[in-house]
Amino acid sequence: MANTETEERQYPAGDDTADPPYLHADYRSTVTKSPSRPLIPLDHTVSELTGPVFDADTVSVGENDLLSDGEGLPLGERIVVTGRVLDEDGKPYAGALVEMWQANASGRYRHNADGRDAPLDPNFVGAGRYVTGADGAYSFETIRPGAYPVPDSGWWRPAHLHFSVTGPSLMARLVTQMYFPGDPLLELDAIYMSIEDRAARERLIARFDSDLGVRGVSLGYEFDIVLRGRANG
Numbered sequence: 001m002a003n004t005e006t007e008e009r010q011y012p013a014g015d016d017t018a019d020p021p022y023l024h025a026d027y028r029s030t031v032t033k034s035p036s037r038p039l040i041p042l043d044h045t046v047s048e049l050t051g052p053v054f055d056a057d058t059v060s061v062g063e064n065d066l067l068s069d070g071e072g073l074p075l076g077e078r079i080v081v082t083g084r085v086l087d088e089d090g091k092p093y094a095g096a097l098v099e100m101w102q103a104n105a106s107g108r109y110r111h112n113a114d115g116r117d118a119p120l121d122p123n124f125v126g127a128g129r130y131v132t133g134a135d136g137a138y139s140f141e142t143i144r145p146g147a148y149p150v151p152d153s154g155w156w157r158p159a160h161l162h163f164s165v166t167g168p169s170l171m172a173r174l175v176t177q178m179y180f181p182g183d184p185l186l187e188l189d190a191i192y193m194s195i196e197d198r199a200a201r202e203r204l205i206a207r208f209d210s211d212l213g214v215r216g217v218s219l220g221y222e223f224d225i226v227l228r229g230r231a232n233g
């Protein structure tokens with residue numbers, strides 16, 4: 001299907017100043033995964049522009065509570081992470097699927113690809129989902145992840161949460177990471193530092209807010225996520 005002018009305005013190409021480059025030598029997996037030839041723009045297809053569609057029934061109640069996977073609470077510092085999913089005009093995106101995954105408090109993922117000699121936590125899986133309502137808001141209850149060393153590299157990943165956010169169409173999907181303020185590992189992290197614009201990469205750092213957590217129980221962080229595209233009407 002050929003693009004209409006409206007569709008082209010809705011989903012422009014990426015922002016070279018805010019997005020990391022496809023190839024960043026210090027981030028070694030980009031060396032083999034980055035394109036070796038110039039990209040060829042393709043028209044958006046109907047299925048890319050119109051779906052998938054998510055609503056509150058897409059996920060089960062409690063999937064945003066990462067503290068309830070086992071018989072007891074997981075180890076670690078309890079945190080609440082909350083924010084809004086917005087379009088480029090600051091309008092909330094309703095029906096955005098927010099998927100989040102993370103390492104445990106020891107910096108270990110419950111995944112076959114993570115064979116590091118750090119303990120798994122029987123009470124922690126490290127994955128959650130949420131679908132936004134009309135206000136675009138999401139939240140997760142979890143624990144602060146630990147830092148972990150990158151194999152054969154000499155550097156450590158700062159504490160971070162992985163996010164995949166799918167908005168009103170696949171063209172508005174964003175995969176990104178959230179970091180914590182004041183982490184000394186940030187400036188040593190090849191992935192974080194692959195975003196050349198300082199202001200752009202600092203937008204990946206959550207804002208600590210002493211009013212967001214549960215008093216005496218958990219600390220709170222705010223992290224708004226802006227997907228590409230603009231409001232219709």
Ligand SMILES: [Fe+2]
Nearest residue numbers: 103157160162
């Ligand atoms: Fe990670």
